Amino acid sequence: MKSFAESFWSKMVILGVVVVLAIPSFPLYAAQKELKFGAIFPLSGRGATWGMAAQKAITVKQKEVNAKGGLKVGADTYKLEIIWEDDKYNAAAGRMAAEKLVNRDRVKFILGSQSSAVILAVQPITEPNKILFLVNSYAKEVLAPDKPYTFRMVLTSNEILQGMYPWMTKTYPNLKAVAFIEPNDASGWSIEKDCRRMAEQNKYQVIFSQFYERGTSDFYPLLNKMIAASPDFVDFSGAPPGDQALMVKQMRELGYKGKTFSSTTMDPAEFCKIAGVQNAEGHISNTHDLLGAYTTEGQKKYYDGYIALYGKPFDPVTPKYQVYLDVLIQALEKAGTLDTTKVMEMMEKTEEWGTIFGASKFGGKEHYGIKRQIVTPVYISEIIKGNLVNRGTMMPALP
Amino acid sequence: MTFSFFIQVLVNGFMLGLTYVLIASGFSLIYGIMRLLNFAHGEFYMLGAFATYLLCEHLGVHYFTAMALSMVIIGVLGVLVYHFFFRPFRDEHDPSLVIALGIAMLIGGLALIIFGEKDKSVAPVFSGVIQVWGATLSRERVAVIIVAIVLMAALTLYIKFSKTGQAMRAVSQDREAAALQGIGVDTTFRLCMGISSALAGAAGALLAPLFYVNPFLGMHAVLKALVVVVIGGLGSIPGAIAGGLLLGFVESFGNTFFGDITEILGFIIVMIVLLFRPQGLFGHG
Numbered sequence: 001m002k003s004f005a006e007s008f009w010s011k012m013v014i015l016g017v018v019v020v021l022a023i024p025s026f027p028l029y030a031a032q033k034e035l036k037f038g039a040i041f042p043l044s045g046r047g048a049t050w051g052m053a054a055q056k057a058i059t060v061k062q063k064e065v066n067a068k069g070g071l072k073v074g075a076d077t078y079k080l081e082i083i084w085e086d087d088k089y090n091a092a093a094g095r096m097a098a099e100k101l102v103n104r105d106r107v108k109f110i111l112g113s114q115s116s117a118v119i120l121a122v123q124p125i126t127e128p129n130k131i132l133f134l135v136n137s138y139a140k141e142v143l144a145p146d147k148p149y150t151f152r153m154v155l156t157s158n159e160i161l162q163g164m165y166p167w168m169t170k171t172y173p174n175l176k177a178v179a180f181i182e183p184n185d186a187s188g189w190s191i192e193k194d195c196r197r198m199a200e201q202n203k204y205q206v207i208f209s210q211f212y213e214r215g216t217s218d219f220y221p222l223l224n225k226m227i228a229a230s231p232d233f234v235d236f237s238g239a240p241p242g243d244q245a246l247m248v249k250q251m252r253e254l255g256y257k258g259k260t261f262s263s264t265t266m267d268p269a270e271f272c273k274i275a276g277v278q279n280a281e282g283h284i285s286n287t288h289d290l291l292g293a294y295t296t297e298g299q300k301k302y303y304d305g306y307i308a309l310y311g312k313p314f315d316p317v318t319p320k321y322q323v324y325l326d327v328l329i330q331a332l333e334k335a336g337t338l339d340t341t342k343v344m345e346m347m348e349k350t351e352e353w354g355t356i357f358g359a360s361k362f363g364g365k366e367h368y369g370i371k372r373q374i375v376t377p378v379y380i381s382e383i384i385k386g387n388l389v390n391r392g393t394m395m396p397a398l399p
Numbered sequence: 400m401t402f403s404f405f406i407q408v409l410v411n412g413f414m415l416g417l418t419y420v421l422i423a424s425g426f427s428l429i430y431g432i433m434r435l436l437n438f439a440h441g442e443f444y445m446l447g448a449f450a451t452y453l454l455c456e457h458l459g460v461h462y463f464t465a466m467a468l469s470m471v472i473i474g475v476l477g478v479l480v481y482h483f484f485f486r487p488f489r490d491e492h493d494p495s496l497v498i499a500l501g502i503a504m505l506i507g508g509l510a511l512i513i514f515g516e517k518d519k520s521v522a523p524v525f526s527g528v529i530q531v532w533g534a535t536l537s538r539e540r541v542a543v544i545i546v547a548i549v550l551m552a553a554l555t556l557y558i559k560f561s562k563t564g565q566a567m568r569a570v571s572q573d574r575e576a577a578a579l580q581g582i583g584v585d586t587t588f589r590l591c592m593g594i595s596s597a598l599a600g601a602a603g604a605l606l607a608p609l610f611y612v613n614p615f616l617g618m619h620a621v622l623k624a625l626v627v628v629v630i631g632g633l634g635s636i637p638g639a640i641a642g643g644l645l646l647g648f649v650e651s652f653g654n655t656f657f658g659d660i661t662e663i664l665g666f667i668i669v670m671i672v673l674l675f676r677p678q679g680l681f682g683h684g
Contacts, residue, residue, distance in 0.1 A: 044508065046615050048516040184659060210654075213662045215619030217610035218418060220411040221654035221661075228404060242518030242611050253528055253537045254407075267517070274520040274611050 032070055035078035035338070037328075038101035040085045040094055040112035040122065046214055047089030049240060050114045050317070054136070055084065057321035058111060060305040061329070071329055074336040083107065087118045094118030098125045108132065108340050111324050116142055116186050123147055132340045134324050138238075139190045143368040149344055151362065151372045153324045157191045157237050158367065159396040160263040160286050161198040163378035167392055168233075168261065168284070169202050175259065177207045179231035181222065181247065182238040184211035191238035195263075199235070207231055216243075223251045233259035241266035241317070245274035252279040259284065265317045268388040277386040287316055288357075288379035289388040298356035316388070323355050323374065330354070348372075363398035373398060403533025408655050409648075410534045416647020417547045421602035422620045423627035423639040424554060425595030431634025432571045432591045434492070435485065438499040441621030442506035443596045447473045447603025448612040449514055452521050462524045466604040470597040477596020478589050489588070503617065510614035518611040543605050550601060554594075555636055567591055571634065626665050630672050632682025641680055 039058065041051035062080050070077040083105050087094035094113055101107045102125055109132045113119055116139030126133040127147055135142060136154040143152055168175065178199050182188035188211055199206055208229040212222055226234065234251070236244050241264065248260050252275075265287045272280045290299045302322055306314055330353060332338070335346040348371055353360045357376040364373035380392045426440045447469045454465035484502055488494040525538035558564040569577040570587045578584050603616075627646055631638025646665050653661035672679060 044511055048511060048615075049518075052516045184662070211659045215615075217606075217616075218411075218415050221408065221415065221651040224404070224407050224411055225655050225658075242613065245518070246611060254535050255528075270517060270519075274518060276523075 033076055033078050034081050035071060035073070036081045036083055036105060036107050037325075038085065038098075038105065038107040038110040038112075039082050040087050040097045040101070040110060040118065042089035042114055042118075043084065043086040045089040046240070047114050049242070050136075051086075051089075053315060053317045054112070054114070054321040054324070056306070056310060056315065057302075057318040058082065058325050060302060060309055060318075061322055061325040063309060064301075064305055065325075065329060071332060073332050073338060082111075085112075087113050087115065089115050089118070091115070091117040091121040095121040095125070098122040102126070102129055102131060108338060109328060110134070111328070113137065116190065119150075123150060126150070130340050132328075132344055134328060136321075136324075138187055138194070140368065143364060143370055143372045145369045148370065148372075149340065151344075151347060151374070153327065153374050154320050155374070155376060155378065155396070157194040157263050158198075159373070159375065159398055160378050161194055161237070162396040162398075163394040164261075164263055164284075164286065164380055165198045165202040165204075167380050167394070169204075171391070172233075172259065175232035176205055177229075177231045177233075178204045179208035179226050179229060179234045180206065180210075181219075181226065181234065181236045182209075182211050183214050183240075183243075185214065188238040195235050195237055212239075217246060219243075219247050219250045220254065223247065223254055223256070227251065227254055227256050231258060233261050235261045235263075237261075237263040239264075241271060242274060245271045245280070248275040248283060249279050252276070262286070265320065267316055268383055268386070269313060272383065272386045280383045281385070283383045284391075285381060285383075286379060287381050287388055288319065289381060289390055290314065290316065290319060296356060296358055298354070302356050319356060320376075323357070323360070323376065326355055327353050327360075327374070367398060401533075406532045407534040408651050410531060410536055412648035412651030413644065414536070414540050414544060414647070415651055416644035417544055418602075418606060418643075419623055419627050419646050420551060420640050420643030421547050421605065422599065423624040423631075423643050424551065424636055425598035425602075426621070426624040427628045427631070427634055427636060427639040428554075428591060428595045428598070430628065431636070432567050433485075433489075433588055434634075435495050436499065436625075437595070438496075438621055439480065439502040439506060439617075440595070440599055440624060441617035441619070442503050442510070443473050443477060443599035443617075444603045444620045445510060445612075445614065445617040446476065446506065447600030448521075448607040448616060449510065449519075449603070449614075450600065451604040451607045452519050452612045455521050456519075462521070462608070466601065469604040470600045473600025473603070474593040474597030477592045477599075480596075481589055481592040485592070486585070486588075503621070507614055507617055514614055516614070518613045520611050521607040523608045539609055543609060546601075546605055550598070551636075551640060554598070558636065563587070563590060623665075626669055628679070629669050630679060632679025635679065635681040635683075638679055638681030645680075 041054050042048050043051045062082055065071050065080050070079045085097035087097055111134050114136055116137040119135045119137050119142050127149055130149055133150045134153045138156040180192050180195055182192045196206055208226050208231055244262055261284045263286050266285055290303045331343050331347045335343045360374055360376040362371050363375045365371045375396060375398050377393050377395050381388050381390050422444055429435055429437045450469035450472050451465045454460040454468055455462055484498050488498055523539050525542050528535050528537050566582045566587050569582055570584055574584055627642040628639055631642025649664050650661055653664045
């Protein structure tokens with residue numbers, strides 16, 4: 001049996017080791033505060049494809065900032081914490097999530113959502129409470145002069161099509177007639193309106209336009225009618241990538257030979273698996289190959305961060321969502337305060353932001369009535385033999 | 400409208416209708432025998448598609464073997480769900496309904512966590528298209544049509560002529576009288592749940608190479624199944640076949656002539672049927 005002295009000293013040694021190990025970390029964590037952001041995205045339901053892509057991209061940026069020791073705002077350094085809420089692609093669930101984030105978690109900054117309906121339901125909470133709300137979704141009314149705390153962080157069909165339609169006219173001058181197929185909801189209607197306006201501005205004849213219910217998987221009846229109208233190309237910008245791929249497969253089976261076009265991003269490997277490599281040949285989209293000709297240093301860094309966290313394969317749908325947190329962090333550092341009004345003013349007056357897509361800015365005073373729409377370069381690519389080939393890039397003009 | 404265009408609309412409607420029949424037949428069978436609106440049936444369909452995807456794309460199993468295995472796996476899963484969740488509430492309508500909805504949400508949520516949100520695909524077994532009087536149909540679809548017809552014929556014959564099928568009919572007509580005749584009601588329910596779940600698994604396996612596979616397939620499928628069985632008559636297999644085909648033709652012709660409002664047509668038919676024949680086209684009063 002050990003004597004009392006032996007036992008006492010062995011305990012003291014263990015205690016000493018614990019204290020020594022704890023000392024280096026103690027001052028660091030004692031000095032670091034936590035900064036909570038709310039995030040409302042569709043993490044289940046049919047919108048989860050986008051919501052989870054956003055979650056991955058935002059988490060890559062969050063980990064990067066925390067790994068560097070945190071975010072410095074004024075004299076304080078903060079560890080970033082993100083409280084994720086699932087809006088289920090549903091306005092009521094989104095509103096409940098916002099109530100919780102604002103009233104219980106006391107967040108001052110919210111990222112999200114994908115759905116215009118959710119954003120419009122959340123804005124009556126964020127605007128009066130001066131919560132900075134960084135959003136996506138295509139509906140025009142999301143941005144308005146009476147909603148100064150809302151910024152849109154992703155290009156909408158309005159901006160993307162400004163780049164893609166002139167490119168189509170220049171690259172494929174023989175195409176004259178276009179058909180639209182969009183989902184039958186607020187988002188689909190809004191995109192169809194943008195597509196129609198852009199097509200007409202670029203002298204295309206709109207010869208077919210029809211909406212379909214989300215969840216549809218057999219498009220033969222709709223496509224049969226569309227093919228009878230003989231369009232030169234089909235634009236289904238509002239459809240989710242899986243639906244687009246399925247439509248491409250089915251329209252080729254029915255004998256359609258024209259081009260297929262979308263102003264959204266998609267995963268080319270997944271797209272080709274569903275549509276078939278041969279059927280997907282020449283499909284035009286707003287997808288950017290991060291390892292292609294237009295790679296910036298920021299994109300390479302994001303790519304590496306993504307692979308380190310999630311492994312291969314890389315999801316090309318995710319990069320656009322990285323901008324959310326990237327710009328917010330820059331704005332907080334620049335403003336040197338957590339005061340949302342001051343951060344909002346900083347975001348409005350700063351003329352150039354460094355993003356993974358290169359120099360970007362906020363615009364839209366003329367179109368939306370307020371300068372709250374981010375403007376990043378638009379990338380245009382085609383699928384060639386199952387691979388994504390970058391075809392061009394341009395900066396949309398958004399006065 | 401040219402003749403070939405008309406034939407194409409007709410063929411599209413038939414194919415679309417058969418997909419509805421595949422999903423709705425099991426749903427209707429459960430209601431007919433167990434008096435249970437099994438909202439988890441759509442999730443079994445989704446799991447059937449995922450089972451086929453995993454077997455074919457990850458384990459390299461041949462498609463038809465994968466389809467048979469998917470039917471067995473989903474059939475067994477159906478029996479287990481019955482045993483642990485539905486059986487304790489067997490004669491209570493409302494709790495069973497809530498349980499069914501809960502299971503649907505649970506399976507959908509678990510599938511999202513396990514399989515992820517991305518669309519997946521099963522490599523097609525047949526490639527190319529065939530022409531029928533000027534209408535185009537992929538060989539994949541022809542295969543689905545043939546297998547679906549064989550499955551429906553087998554199900555109808557089984558229920559009509561086999562001893563266990565007759566036991567199912569007896570239980571559906573009068574549960575207590577059937578039990579007095581020595582028919583095991585619980586065993587019959589298990590069998591019914593197994594067969595209908597296997598049918599959902601078969602539907603998932605058949606449609607997986609045609610469309611895509613994702614965790615969200617279930618809810619849309621079960622809503623269509625509900626419309627089909629209300630039109631055809633709750634609990635009637637011939638009703639599910641008639642209702643599915645009718646809805647398929649209506650949607651195909653609706654898309655051609657009415658465009659965006661096609662989806663509403665199905666509900667209009669449901670309302671008309673409920674007004675003039677509340678038990679459905681083939682249902683009993």
